Amino acid sequence: DVKVTQSSRYLVKRTGEKVFLECVQDMDHENMFWYRQDPGLGLRLIYFSYDVKMKEKGDIPEGYSVSREKKERFSLILESASTNQTSMYLCASRIGTGYGYTFGSGTRLTVV
Amino acid sequence: TQLLKQSPQFLSIQEGENLTVYCNSSSVFSSLQWYRQEPGEGPVLLVTVVTGGEVKKLKRLTFQFGDARKDSSLHITAAQPGDTGLYLCAGEGAAGNKLTFGGGTRVLVKP
Structure with a gap:
């Protein structure tokens, strides 16, 4: 069974921390994506990547950056x-254009 | 930005009743997907529709893609408590590089 694993289910951080x-x-999979989900706002795309070391801004990239050093x-x-x-x-993540996403369980x- | 509007935002029905969720846009999509999300989990893909007018069935769920590929509907027959969840539609634009999600419809099926 295919899997997308997010390292933490819950995280509490202080203002100003990295x-x-x-x-x-x-x-x-070639394509990977980061979304945030907020009540009333749905899923909003932050960044995505087509391949290793490639990244593209989504709809709300401000305050965020991404890294893709390895394909997985x-x-x-x-x-x-x-x-x-x-x-x-x-x-x-997904294989490519036209295919569905496989999501991780999320990090709150x-x-x- | 292509926008997808889902309606209704919330639906509460009794077990055995039917329901329909709508997903509408002024933009044309090359394909449209439906997902279901349960509390504390990520969305899970239910179906992808590609051709205008296409109808797909998944047990008690029927999905339709509008002829103009701007809208879609999800119909559930004889809903069960296990159908409870957040239903999300997502459209693939012409550029084909990412999905745009609708705001979701929260469905509650009471036993």
Whole structure:
């Protein structure tokens, strides 16, 4: 069974901290994505990647960066966490265009 | 940005009743997907529709893609408590590089 694994289910961080959210997929997928999910706002795309060392900005990239050094791993970095980044973060991957996403279970991040 | 609007936002029904969820846009999508998300978990893909007018069935769930590929519907027949969840539609734009998600419809099926 294909899997997308997010390193933490719950995380509490302080304002100003640098935060790393890790995502690993075991399906040899080319495409990987980071979304945040907030009540009333749905899923919003932060960053995505087509291939190793490639990255593209999504709809809300401000305050975030990403790293994809290996095909199976896509990391989301909050350079200096702020309270408005408190959210559910979802990582997803897929084979390519036209295919469905496989999502991880999500990381619920609280910034205090 | 292509927007997808889902309606209703929330639906509460009794077990055995039928329900329909709608997903509408002013933009054309090359394909449209439906996902279900349960509390504390990531969304799970239910179906992908590609051709205008296409109808797909998954047991008691029927999915339809509009002729103009701008809208879609999900119909559940004889809903069961196990159908409870957040239903999300997502469209693939012409560029084909990412999905745009609708705001979701929260469905509660009471026993």
